[in-house]
Amino acid sequence: MIRLGVNIDHVATLRNARGGSHPDPVAAALLAQKSGADGITAHLREDRRHIRDEDMNRLRRELSVPLNFEMAATEEMVALACALGPHACCLVPEKREEVTTEGGLDVLGQAGDLALKIERLKAAGIRVSLFVDPEATQIETAARIGADVVELHTGAYAHHPGDVEFGRLCDGAAVAVSCGLELHAGHGLTYDNVGPVAGLAGLKELNIGHFLIGEAVFSGLPAAIARMRQAIAAGALFRAGAR
Numbered sequence: 001m002i003r004l005g006v007n008i009d010h011v012a013t014l015r016n017a018r019g020g021s022h023p024d025p026v027a028a029a030l031l032a033q034k035s036g037a038d039g040i041t042a043h044l045r046e047d048r049r050h051i052r053d054e055d056m057n058r059l060r061r062e063l064s065v066p067l068n069f070e071m072a073a074t075e076e077m078v079a080l081a082c083a084l085g086p087h088a089c090c091l092v093p094e095k096r097e098e099v100t101t102e103g104g105l106d107v108l109g110q111a112g113d114l115a116l117k118i119e120r121l122k123a124a125g126i127r128v129s130l131f132v133d134p135e136a137t138q139i140e141t142a143a144r145i146g147a148d149v150v151e152l153h154t155g156a157y158a159h160h161p162g163d164v165e166f167g168r169l170c171d172g173a174a175v176a177v178s179c180g181l182e183l184h185a186g187h188g189l190t191y192d193n194v195g196p197v198a199g200l201a202g203l204k205e206l207n208i209g210h211f212l213i214g215e216a217v218f219s220g221l222p223a224a225i226a227r228m229r230q231a232i233a234a235g236a237l238f239r240a241g242a243r
């Protein structure tokens with residue numbers, strides 16, 4: 001079964017809008033856990049625009065499902081992650097001026113530095129995922145430098161959900177599996193576009209946040225999670241039948 005990781009960043013965005021403590025992203029994570037989320041993803045950005053350090057500390061203490069700590073591959077974040085000890089870290093590119101994550105990590109261009117950071121994180125007992133575009137050289141390099149997981153950036157597919165971008169995801173998925181990497185995917189996924197992604201051969205986990213939190217405004221988080229899980233299951237079943 002494909003695991004659903006719920007990203008709670010944008011509960012924190014709403015909380016921070018007024019500088020208070022409501023809605024509490026940790027309470028949202030606990031509700032997501034109770035509603036069937038297989039894991040929680042939270043992105044501690046360098047600018048702390050949404051998730052903050054104390055949120056991460058509380059998530060680590062209070063969750064019983066795995067915590068996926070999304071972070072830039074910086075010395076500050078590696079030190080924080082090693083001290084916190086989440087189940088996994090997902091290394092993502094960050095630019096302060098970006099609205100959201102724009103592309104995948106340049107694994108090839110940063111291979112040496114990333115290899116050392118991966119080694120430190122794994123020595124702390126943390127599984128390491130790299131957030132990458134579905135490009136063979138990036139995925140192959142991720143395997144070569146010791147990553148456990150690659151998470152394919154589905155943003156381009158989400159913006160252009162046609163055969164070209166989906167074909168890139170299929171090719172990237174095949175490379176990841178052939179390299180022995182665990183295959184995850186995420187970014188910009190919705191009820192309507194998640195199905196084909198859920199059918200990617202070898203997919204183990206989807207991380208979904210912004211759309212789910214938006215839907216929760218209308219239908220509540222439990223119902224949004226339940227509907228997303230149905231969309232994922234339908235997609236996986238369809239693709240399995242098509243193979």
Ligand SMILES: CC(=O)[C@@H](O)[C@H](O)COP(=O)(O)O
Pocket residue numbers: 007009010043070092099100101131186187188207209
């Ligand atoms: C890497 C990715 O696509 C998301 O998990 C990331 O958290 C997006 O950043 P924001 O949540 O700040 O939009």
Ligand SMILES: NCC(=O)COP(=O)(O)O
Pocket residue numbers: 007041151185186187188189207208209210211
């Ligand atoms: N890594 C992707 C993620 O955690 C959620 O991305 P999004 O659904 O908020 O775009």
